[in-house]
Amino acid sequence: xxxxxxxxxxxxxxxxxxxxxxxxxxxxxxxxxxxxxxxxxxxxxxxxxxxxxxxxxxxxxxxxxxxxxxxxxxxxxxxxxxxxxxxxxxxxxxxxxxxxxxxxxxxxxxxxxxxxxxxxxxxxxxxxxxxxxxxxxxxxxxxxxxxxxxxxxxxxxxxxxxxxxxxxxxxxxxxxxxxxxxxxxxxxxxxxxxxxxxxxxxxxxxxxxxxxxxxxxxxxxxxxxxxxxxxxxxxxxxxxxxxxxxxxxxxxxxxxxxxxxxxxxxxxxx
Numbered sequence: 497x498x499x500x501x502x503x504x505x506x507x508x509x510x511x512x513x514x515x516x517x518x519x520x521x522x523x524x525x526x527x528x529x530x531x532x533x534x535x536x537x538x539x540x541x542x543x544x545x546x547x548x549x550x551x552x553x554x555x556x557x558x559x560x561x562x563x564x565x566x567x568x569x570x571x572x573x574x575x576x577x578x579x580x581x582x583x584x585x586x587x588x589x590x591x592x593x594x595x596x597x598x599x600x601x602x603x604x605x606x607x608x609x610x611x612x613x614x615x616x617x618x619x620x621x622x623x624x625x626x627x628x629x630x631x632x633x634x635x636x637x638x639x640x641x642x643x644x645x646x647x648x649x650x651x652x653x654x655x656x657x658x659x660x661x662x663x664x665x666x667x668x669x670x671x672x673x674x675x676x677x678x679x680x681x682x683x684x685x686x687x688x689x690x691x692x693x694x695x696x697x698x699x700x701x702x703x704x705x706x707x708x709x710x711x712x713x714x715x716x717x718x719x720x721x722x723x724x725x726x727x728x729x730x731x732x733x734x735x736x737x738x739x740x741x742x743x744x745x746x747x748x749x750x751x752x753x754x755x756x757x758x759x760x761x762x763x764x765x766x
Contacts, residue, residue: 497545500617501528501535505626507619515540515617536623541593541601542614547577548593548647549618551610554586560608562736563656564589567609569729570692572652575645579638583625587637588618591647599649604656606740611649658697676702676715684719691723692733699737709738 498518501510510532511517518540519525529535541549550573552560564587567573573589580588593599599613612618619625621634679698686694695716702712713734720730 497539497547499525499620500538500540501532502538502619502623504532504534504536505624505631506536507538507625509538510535514538515544518544518617536625537620538617539620540617541612542616543593543595543598546593546595548591548599548649549612549616550576550589550591550647550652551582551612551618552587552589553608553610554582554584558605558608560586562739563604563607563609566692566696566733566736567652567655570655570689572655573647575640575643575647576638577640577644578636580621581635581637582619583627583632583634585632588634592644594646597646602649602653604653607656609652609656611652613649655693655696658693658700676707680715680719683716684722686723688724691720691725692729694723695720695725695730695733696737699734700741703738703741709734712738 498520500515500518502508503510509515509517511528515538518538539545539547541547550564552564554560564573573591576589576591578590580590582588593613599611601611601613601616603610619634621636623634624631625634626632679701683691683694683698698716699709699712702715703709707715713731716734717727717730720733721727725733
């Protein structure tokens with residue numbers, strides 16, 4: 497794999513051209529680490545290494561693991577090659593890159609997910625980075641089942657940061673002056689493979705227009721059920737959307753024995 501040196505306890509490259517200097521030439525690598533024996537290890541992503549990485553961030557109130565789990569349930573990120581714990585307590589999920597397809601890097605900051613494809617790099621184990629005053633080590637924590645597969649970066653971005661497209665088209669007029677009834681009707685017609693993304697998109701639109709998460713669950717829940725989603729998944733997806741848009745939602749729990757959400761002292765029971 498092509499690598500390059502980064503500053504000890506940091507992520508900044510030591511070479512003049514950064515990740516563009518990465519090489520798999522063992523003599524060059526030996527010269528670099530003879531000069532900087534404590535250097536961290538950087539690896540370019542995309543075509544250079546044939547590896548792409550989904551970066552799950554953990555900082556402040558942002559926790560990318562919930563969004564990653566939703567994407568995993570949709571089959572968007574479930575066939576990874578390796579999992580690496582990052583210095584901040586987040587995670588890098590490695591995937592093989594398709595050699596004939598360049599996927600640009602991007603950020604979905606509100607979801608706490610970054611995609612590292614062309615034009616990016618990651619720090620790899622056993623590098624150490626200073627985090628909150630202490631050195632923390634990048635560690636390999638898991639490997640795939642032998643069936644690792646490339647991911648569709650555009651589809652993942654659409655799921656995490658939904659925008660109206662041909663695959664998930666916004667109901668006309670729903671962007672600014674939200675039409676809850678029209679959005680719910682549109683949601684009810686979504687098929688398998690897009691219904692969870694559609695629910696997430698719809699919940700984000702309601703949140704952006706100031707509709708409470710409780711009212712969103714009442715408005716979108718029945719429509720999502722007609723589309724074939726289960727109650728637990730509906731509640732989880734709407735909650736994730738509201739956390740993405742407004743940062744925090746009222747706590748709720750799921751209780752067996754009922755088929756409709758019911759508000760109780762700021763909680764929703766099922």
